[in-house]
Amino acid sequence: MTMTSNKKVYTDEKILKKLMEDSNITIEDALENEMVINMGPQHPATHGVLRLLLRIDGETVVNCVPELGYLHRGYEKMAEEMSYIEFIPHTDRLDYTATMCNNVAYVLAVEKLLGIEAPKRAQYIRMMVAELSRIAAHMVAIGTYAMDVGAVTMVMWTFREREKIQNIFDRLAGARFTTSYTRIGGVASDADDETLKMVREFLDQFHPAFEEMDKLLLPNKIFINRLEGIGVLNKDDAIELGVTGPNLRASGVAYDVRRAKPYLFYDEIDFNIPVYTEGDCLARYFLRGDEVRESVKILYQILDKMPAGEVRANDPKHVLPHKTEIYTKMEELIHDFMIINYGINPPEGDVFFSAENPKGELGFYIVSNGKGKPWKLKIRSPSFCNLQAIAQLCKGAMISDVIAIIGSLDPVMGEADK
Template sequence: MSNITTDYEVPDTLGRAAKAAEDYHAETDDMMGERMVLNMGPSHPATHGVLRLILELDGEVIIKADPDVGFLHRGDEKIAENMHYNQFVPYTDRLDYLAPLANNVAYAMAVEKLMGWELPPRGQALRVLCCELARISAHMLGVGVCAMDVGAMTVFLYTFTEREKIYNLCEQLTGARFTTSYTRVGGQLRDMPPGFESSVRRFLDECEVAIGEISKLLDKNKIFLDRMVDIGVITRESAISWAMTGPNLRASGVPRDLRKDSPYLGYEKYDFDVPVMEEGDCYSRYFIRMEEMRQSIRICRQVLDTMPSGPVNLADPKSILPDKERVLMSMEELIHHFIVSTQGIDAPAGEVYFAAENPKGELGFYIHSKGGGVPNRMKIRSPSFCNLAIVSKLLPGHMVSDIPAILGSLDFVMGECDR
């Protein structure tokens, strides 16, 4: 684990905005102030998602905040109980729709845990590459939109330029730019195409330069610091008690990262640091994501340098679709293809839980199986839902103008929150 230090100081654990609110009430406690209820949303202010905040205000100070979620609710967990395991892969794209490749991997690994399967080394390495590219893409949007929310429009253009390059890589690898549906239970849709490795290396070099430019624009920008430093402070104890995960948890001093604590896909073989900060404010959450992108670039380079040869998919003739060429040339393979496509994977009875370190935090899938190709029950542990819960405690005491900075720094996405 590595601790990232900064050259600014947090004056107290309450945060500057909360301290100002206390002073404000101390001066006006003998006056009968009129409080107002304000609906913020459910408009789509940036790209965070459709969220409604029911605010109770005393002037410009927030007295009470109630997040109202569910505007994107689709019943994904119930849909999963009526589909074959592989048929549900496209629905995972729509959870954290900013990191569909990572969602695919987390879900597929939960089913593979139920089946008792382990991918060949090349398949695991390819999944790590997909997950880290997805992390860079998601953090680029999180940083860019947060910066735009507090007035730094230029940063938004930098980050979206880099995300566009990642979309080009996704198209080259999967055939789709946004909702990739690339992973399969037991492997991937296909191996890396010719020229993909060189394209990724070129992107990593360019992205590293872009991250440096973004740091120059924001790290010591007075306006950005005034809007972010000591705003929305989440203590270590609060972050743990509210079940926060991911960068939001690590920004409050908790060095938990599933890639280190519960390694999967061979993450223990790669050399990378887990950035941790103690302050727990909006600036810390921004800083953690910036450093995580640098660490993801570091992991991607190691994956490409050590990429093993061999198959990317599991060699299980009973549960994996045969190659298309064999299907077209052999009646037995055609029958096999038909059985797997119509009946799905013959999963054993049992229950499993698997969680992956997604860009937003711990994305977990609980599967209860009674056997056959369809799960009996499925539960999705979405990190944005848990991270967003603390808003009701976090916002009171702040000013209305602090809301965009706080929401942007939490970097939630409503697709997986509502699921």
């Protein structure tokens, strides 16, 4: 890390004398003094409403205190007052760059509590949308990260690709951004051949486009020098601080929930877990790029293996019937009425389910008392846990590196503040 000394003392006697006469502080005081600056919450580079209190000595950060809660909407409280199904749209608003991943993680947690399983095709579709969402989230992460450190072109390129993914979501879920696509026991609607074709077309053109992005950034010496060796998080600290996801893997821990505790059908898919040992900002950048490539690989396999069949489990007490059936069949109408009005009533007990999200390990801890609403629903949000490392990373860094460090940790405040 380059640390420039700031303790240069004026040598010009005249200026010094004049300054001394004007004020009652000594020039040494002025240079030695530490300053506290308030970065955020309305700061474009803090990725939302993150506030950092920085004590700086010259340009070096002496201490950093993160303040959270500016986007706190109390989802955990709201969850206690609504049925399990009603909470699905709220999961969109957690990590709003990867809405599908949140949807999938939440319904899997509820299904674990209920002890039911969605049909294979539904699970494959969930896997597909989760991986598409992962690419979309990493596109935001890479684009805004590059923009934060000065490479503004990148964000245009990455958002162009992200738009294409959102078009696929539009066709699949009826919404580009707030998808709310998954249902307990399945997904909202089947992916038709046209959608699958769109995914394949997207993947075919995405690979060369992503290579081009690499060509845009990686020969750029300014970009590399700006990130190399900055914000080093070593392996032990990363584990100690509860960091998960790409940030943990960039520090040399090959931990991925998809591999460690395979959910959906990730055990049928062949993919690598990219790991870097440097743990600096550049490693975190590379790691996200590698993850995108792995996701592309996974998506091709999903498309090849996509099984035929139902997309909702046959469990009328817990799974909403399809709309067309509600309008034509009596039984389905009754079940729909009961599920919507009285909830799905899972058995008493508590489960913790976590899924690998683009930001890290998203966990839901649900306590059920056997009624239609959760007694308690705790969200273990990866951005919140990853942000805990920020104080340590910023200590000793230059103030302009703080921007790079925030970008490399890639927090989303919607999730960190819940």
